Amino acid sequence: MKLLRALGVLIVLAAFQVVAGQSICTRISQIKVLSFKGESGLDANYDAFMRAGKSAMPCLIGKVTDTRRMRDPRSEPGYPGIHVKVGDVAYFLLADIAKTDFVFLLPRRVQQQWKESGVGAYFRFVQRKSNREWFQRKLKTWFRAQPSTGAV
Numbered sequence: 001m002k003l004l005r006a007l008g009v010l011i012v013l014a015a016f017q018v019v020a021g022q023s024i025c026t027r028i029s030q031i032k033v034l035s036f037k038g039e040s041g042l043d044a045n046y047d048a049f050m051r052a053g054k055s056a057m058p059c060l061i062g063k064v065t066d067t068r069r070m071r072d073p074r075s076e077p078g079y080p081g082i083h084v085k086v087g088d089v090a091y092f093l094l095a096d097i098a099k100t101d102f103v104f105l106l107p108r109r110v111q112q113q114w115k116e117s118g119v120g121a122y123f124r125f126v127q128r129k130s131n132r133e134w135f136q137r138k139l140k141t142w143f144r145a146q147p148s149t150g151a152v
Contacts (some may be wrong), residue, residue: 024048024059025056027049028045031046034093057095060094064139066090075087079120087126105138109123
């Protein structure tokens, strides 16, 4: 009986973690500061995403195509004519959580441009809606291939 209760508690906690990971994405636009080197304590919303970890990845991937403008939470200077979108910050968070190279899934030509112009290459790429959609599909495929992540 105790074993069944313990198992029940574990199932409820696991389900809560998934729901919490999915609902956290409503907070993307509230992020004011993105950590540059993984420091915590700079922004409570950013920290919440890092605590949610992999459970937040499906909703972050889902938000990559969100083109609502938001304040740029990066400490870097912006680019003329480039406006940060919710989808951009979702990808920044995803890359931080996954601890991956920022350009690893971008097309080779964008990776080459990255070497010359940095994050501007990413921003130019995702200005086209079709590129955002392609990138989202690529992220979903990558996520499904990760150990113990499930489907998006």
